[in-house]
Amino acid sequence: xAVTYLEAIREAQTKLLxxxxxxxxxxxxxxxxxxGAFKATKGLAEKFPGRVLNTPISxxxxxxxxxxxxxxxxxxxxxxxxADFSSIALNQILNNAGTHYxxxxxxxxxxxxxxxxxxxxxGPFHSQSMEGxxxxxxxxxVMTPATxxxxxxxxxxxxxxxxxxxxxxxxxxxxxxxxxALPKERFPVGKARIVRPGRDLTIVTYSAMVxxxxxxxxxxxxxxxxxxxxxxxxxxxxxxxxxxxxxxxTGRLLAVGEAFxxxxxxxxxxxxxxAEGFHLLDAAPARINAKDTPIPYHPNLWSEHRPSxxxxxxxxxxxxxx
Amino acid sequence: MLQTAQRGKKPSKKAAPKKAAVHERYxxxxxxxxxxxxxxxxxxxxxxxxMIVGGVYLGTGQEAVSAxxxxxxxxxxxxxxxxxxxxxxxxxxxxxxxxVRTYLGSIKGPMxxxxxxxxxGRPLENQLAMISHLGAMVPVMVGKLLAxxxxxENGFVGLTTIGEGGMQTGASHExxxxxxxEQVPLVVVVTNNHxxxxxxxxxxxxxxxxxxxxxxxxxxxHKIDGTDLNQCLEVIETAVKRARAGRPPQLVVAEVxxxxxxxxxxxxxxxxxxxxxxPFAQDPVTRTEKFILENGLLDRDGVKRLRAEIxxxxxxAVATAQQEDMPHAREEDWRSxxxxxxxxxxxx
Numbered sequence: 001x002a003v004t005y006l007e008a009i010r011e012a013q014t015k016l017l018x019x020x021x022x023x024x025x026x027x028x029x030x031x032x033x034x035x036g037a038f039k040a041t042k043g044l045a046e047k048f049p050g051r052v053l054n055t056p057i058s059x060x061x062x063x064x065x066x067x068x069x070x071x072x073x074x075x076x077x078x079x080x081x082x083a084d085f086s087s088i089a090l091n092q093i094l095n096n097a098g099t100h101y102x103x104x105x106x107x108x109x110x111x112x113x114x115x116x117x118x119x120x121x122x123g124p125f126h127s128q129s130m131e132g133x134x135x136x137x138x139x140x141x142v143m144t145p146a147t148x149x150x151x152x153x154x155x156x157x158x159x160x161x162x163x164x165x166x167x168x169x170x171x172x173x174x175x176x177x178x179x180x181a182l183p184k185e186r187f188p189v190g191k192a193r194i195v196r197p198g199r200d201l202t203i204v205t206y207s208a209m210v211x212x213x214x215x216x217x218x219x220x221x222x223x224x225x226x227x228x229x230x231x232x233x234x235x236x237x238x239x240x241x242x243x244x245x246x247x248x249x250t251g252r253l254l255a256v257g258e259a260f261x262x263x264x265x266x267x268x269x270x271x272x273x274x275a276e277g278f279h280l281l282d283a284a285p286a287r288i289n290a291k292d293t294p295i296p297y298h299p300n301l302w303s304e305h306r307p308s309x310x311x312x313x314x315x316x317x318x319x320x321x322x
Numbered sequence: 323m324l325q326t327a328q329r330g331k332k333p334s335k336k337a338a339p340k341k342a343a344v345h346e347r348y349x350x351x352x353x354x355x356x357x358x359x360x361x362x363x364x365x366x367x368x369x370x371x372x373m374i375v376g377g378v379y380l381g382t383g384q385e386a387v388s389a390x391x392x393x394x395x396x397x398x399x400x401x402x403x404x405x406x407x408x409x410x411x412x413x414x415x416x417x418x419x420x421x422v423r424t425y426l427g428s429i430k431g432p433m434x435x436x437x438x439x440x441x442x443g444r445p446l447e448n449q450l451a452m453i454s455h456l457g458a459m460v461p462v463m464v465g466k467l468l469a470x471x472x473x474x475e476n477g478f479v480g481l482t483t484i485g486e487g488g489m490q491t492g493a494s495h496e497x498x499x500x501x502x503x504e505q506v507p508l509v510v511v512v513t514n515n516h517x518x519x520x521x522x523x524x525x526x527x528x529x530x531x532x533x534x535x536x537x538x539x540x541x542x543x544h545k546i547d548g549t550d551l552n553q554c555l556e557v558i559e560t561a562v563k564r565a566r567a568g569r570p571p572q573l574v575v576a577e578v579x580x581x582x583x584x585x586x587x588x589x590x591x592x593x594x595x596x597x598x599x600x601p602f603a604q605d606p607v608t609r610t611e612k613f614i615l616e617n618g619l620l621d622r623d624g625v626k627r628l629r630a631e632i633x634x635x636x637x638x639a640v641a642t643a644q645q646e647d648m649p650h651a652r653e654e655d656w657r658s659x660x661x662x663x664x665x666x667x668x669x670x
Contacts, residue, residue, distance in 0.1 A: 024472065050472070056503055061461040061496035065504075068465020071445050074472065076465075091455050091493065096462065098658070099453070103437040106445045107660040138658035163659040190664050237666035268668075276669060 003182055005145075006174035008152035009040050009113075011182055013077065016159050017048045020075060023159060024051040026062055027079030027113075037081050038115060038174060059085050063092035066110045067100070075159050076110050083114035083168065084128040097164040098139030111158040116144075116168040117208055117258055118290075118306050123297035129207070129257070129290075132264030134166045135236035141165045142236040143189070146210035148179035150233055153186035161189070170208040177211070192239035194246065198226035201320055202246040203312075204269050205256040206232040213256055215309045216316055225320055235265045243269060244277045251282035252319050256307055261289035283322035288315055345619050351393060351413070351551055352610050353628065355385035358409035359607050360632050361418070364640065365425055369586045375427035376438040381406030383581030384513050386606035387546070389413050390554040391481055391511050394562040398475065402450040402463045402482030405440040406513070406580075410483065414449060422639040428646040435649030456488030460497025460510065467506035479566045481509040487518025489535075490526055501571050502540040508571040509561045510541070513548055515580035516602070520592045536573040548576030549604040551613070579603035 003011070016023045025041055031054040035042030045052040055062050059080065066076035080086045086093065093112060101107040118127040135142045143158060143165060145151040151169060158165035187193055195210060196217055205213050210231045217227035228246050232239065247253050253273055255266035266287035273285060288307045296302050362380045369378040381388055384406045392413025395401055401414045408421065423431030424442045432442045433451075443451025450466075452459050463482045470478050488494055489512055501508045518526055529535065536543025544561055546553045554576065561572035579602055583590040597603060614620050620628070659665055 056496075056500060058461075058496035058500055060458075060493050061464070061500040064458060064461025064493070064497060065465035065468060065500060068450075068462040068467070069469035069472075070465070071450075071462070072466050072469035072473070074469045088492075091458060092461070095455055096453050096458055099437075100445075100451070101660050102658045103433055103441065104443060104445055104451045105434075141659070141661070141664050161661055161664065163661050163664070234664075237664050238668070240668070272668060 002178040002180060003148055004175055005148050005151045005169070005177040006038060006040060008148045008179070008182060009155060009169055010042065010044070012152045012155040013041060013044060014047070016077070016156060017044060017051055020159070022073060022075040023077065024053065024069070024074060025077045025079060026053050026055055026066055028055055028057060028081045030054060030079050036079060038171065040079065040113070059088035060092055063089040063110070063112065064096065067092060067097050067108050070108045070110045071106065077159060078110065078112045080112065080114050082126045083116040083130050084125045086112065086114055086130060093134070093140065093164065093166065094137040098137050100139075101163060102139060107162040108164050109159075109162045111155070111165045111167055114166060114168045115171050117170040117172055118295055118302060119172050120299045120302060121297060122295070124294035127295040129168070129259040131166070131168050131207075131235050132257070132259050135265065135268070136263070139164065140236070141189070141234060142168065143234050144168045144170075144207040145233065146170070146173070146207050146231050148177055149183040150187070152182050154189060154233070157186065157189045168207065172208045173211075187233070190234050190237050190239065192230050192232045192242040194242070195229040195231050196227065198228035198250065200225045200227065200250055201252040201254060201316055202228045202230060202243070202250045203254045203256060203316065204230045204232060204243055206235055206265065207258065209256045209258050209307060212307065212309050212312060216313045219309070219313055220316060227316065232265070238268060238272070240272045240276065243273060244280065247273055247277055247280045251280060253281065253285040254312070254316055254319055255285070255287040256312055257287070257289050258306055259289060261292050264289065283319050286315055286319055288312055347393070347555060348551065349614070349619055351386070351389045351555060352614060353632070354389040354392065354409045354413040355551070355607050355610060356629060357412050357418070357632050358385050358388065360629065361421065361636050362408060364636055366586055368425070368640070374425050378425070378586040379405045379440050379584070380582045380586065381408050383578050383605065384515060384548065385409045386551040386554045386610060387511065387513050387548040387558070387576040387578065388483070390551070390558040391483055393555070394559050395479065395481055398448070398478045400448040400450065400463060400466045400478070400480040402452070402459045402480065404452055404459070404483050404485065404488070406485070406515070407483055411449070416444075416449060418635060418639045419642065422636070423643045423646065426640070426643040427648050428643045429649045430646050455491075455493065457484065457491035457494025457497055460484070460494055461500055463508060464497060464501045464504055464506050467508060468504050471506070477566060479507045479509065479562055481511065481562065483511045483513065485518065486512060486514035486516070486523065486526055486532055487521070489532055490518075498539050498541070505570065507565040507568065509558070509565050509574065510571065511558065511574045511576065513576045513578055515578050516597065517580050517584070517590070517593065519584040519588070531575060533573060533575040539571070539573070541571045541573040542569060544572065544574045546574060546576045547602065548578035549602060549606040549609055551606060551610045577602040578606070581605060
């Protein structure tokens with residue numbers, strides 16, 4: 001029986017609620033028969049009465065309440081309806097939860113689920129990728145699962161971590177991405193994974209872009225190029241060692257992300273490799289991101305705004321030609 | 323400390339037990355008010371002498387309402403103080419060394435040099451550590467109370483304070499509303515000291531009184547003269563009892579005048595002279611002391627002894643903290659998370 005990325009998130013939450021009485025889920029429209037805008041909590045409120053709670057449209061207070069509950073020993077999961085709306089809660093996530101351990105020696109074990117990334121027709125306020133923004137601040141772990149298996153195990157790991165975790169789940173993968181079954185084993189948090197080994201070029205990416213890059217690698221393999229793909233899995237902490245080891249093998253680096261281009265994860269990857277592994281590079285490293293405009297609504301515009309397989313492949317060929 | 327306060331009390335054989343209890347409580351509150359006032363006077367002079375790390379934000383004028391906020395909370399209750407709550411923090415049980423160590427930069431202070439002064443707290447002992455962003459601690463308090471209820475505790479209450487300035491943020495609106503949605507046992511004490519830094523009430527809000535918001539949020543509202551200790555004690559005690567008994571959240575709005583600058587760097591020259599003659603501009607410490615003397619709760623010598631005793635405690639705390647080490651950058655672990663293996667480690 002196939003399991004989708006979204007079902008993996010629901011199953012992880014089911015397991016967490018069943019096995020850990022400290023866990024509760026707090027968010028908008030997640031309870032009752034409705035079960036969330038994307039149905040990530042469908043059926044859970046009936047199964048676990050009093051532990052899947054609807055909130056007012058108050059992102060700041062949702063996270064603030066989760067922080068207080070975490071200080072009282074609970075393990076809350078906050079579902080943002082869309083990652084984009086977590087901007088309202090930035091203060092609680094970054095200034096309150098993110099500073100709390102450093103200031104008081106008391107960590108805040110909250111998990112914030114951000115339905116992230118672009119889908120057709122979603123426009124500027126239902127499409128954002130905010131992992132770079134959250135990673136910029138100290139005190140939070142930022143996860144960006146790209147597979148059904150990671151969506152499942154990393155959410156369970158997120159709740160077990162004593163510090164705040166921003167868990168960026170990609171909406172584009174919710175229904176499309178399927179696995180045969182839920183995983184029995186987990187790959188450790190904080191470690192990047194080599195999705196596919198190769199000797200000619202390292203492409204570092206994460207979340208939905210992993211799948212675009214797999215398409216690129218397939219395309220380029222027909223021309224004899226072997227692309228090594230690294231899925232960062234967590235963008236903070238960033239597994240620099242795995243990236244550097246890969247660049248040591250390939251001598252070439254392309255970083256691909258769906259977020260806005262100024263700063264962010266791809267810039268951090270390039271910066272670290274350039275600073276710590278300059279001698280490993282045979283060609284100038286490059287990166288591909290979305291454009292520096294708000295995310296457009298119409299699919300004709302949106303598909304050009306985000307990094308596409310075509311754009312990634314063109315850039316990869318350019319690096320390989322150097 | 324209560325016994326000390328009573329030592330100078332004029333014996334009155336006729337006093338009914340209930341009245342005696344009221345007097346005892348009044349004197350206890352006066353002691354917390356005096357402690358806050360004398361400590362903050364000391365901090366002011368240390369600040370002027372360049373001995374304080376960072377800013378000094380005082381609660382001068384707010385001691386009566388603040389003391390009452392700390393006095394009716396018991397073990398298991400939660401206190402969420404803000405920047406002008408020395409009296410309430412002490413009444414809640416904060417050791418005197420906590421503020422003194424933090425202001426003087428001792429490594430032994432609760433924030434270990436990582437955060438300053440009024441942000442201090444002891445979250446595991448139910449005293450929340452505020453952040454500067456006003457209103458942010460209201461939902462945190464809601465979460466504490468919600469979790470206690472989920473864990474099956476009962477009979478607890480949370481009290482958080484805010485100013486009329488903080489009442490205008492989006493965070494406080496969301497927090498006040500979600501508290502009522504969750505029906506947690508919460509008391510919110512709003513001290514309208516008439517100035518958000520240098521901004522007067524008429525540029526802060528346009529309702530007749532902030533207590534009018536109680537009905538809009540589904541709270542029970544109370545309005546008090548924050549310079550009158552009797553009113554502060556009676557009304558805040560009632561509000562705490564009601565919240566504890568399962569009534570809706572309670573909103574207490576106290577009217578006072580901030581009798582200092584926003585911080586000690588601010589001379590508050592923008593406060594017009596005529597405002598200083600308003601009833602809400604009375605000094606609560608002076609007013610309380612006058613009541614105590616007029617009603618024979620203590621005589622002049624008794625008050626004098628009490629002041630001297632508190633001043634001695636404070637001097638000792640200052641002397642202790644001044645001998646302690648400051649934080650050292652080389653000994654700091656520079657870690658923002660408790661999970662060691664997930665700390666990001668870029669070369670910088």
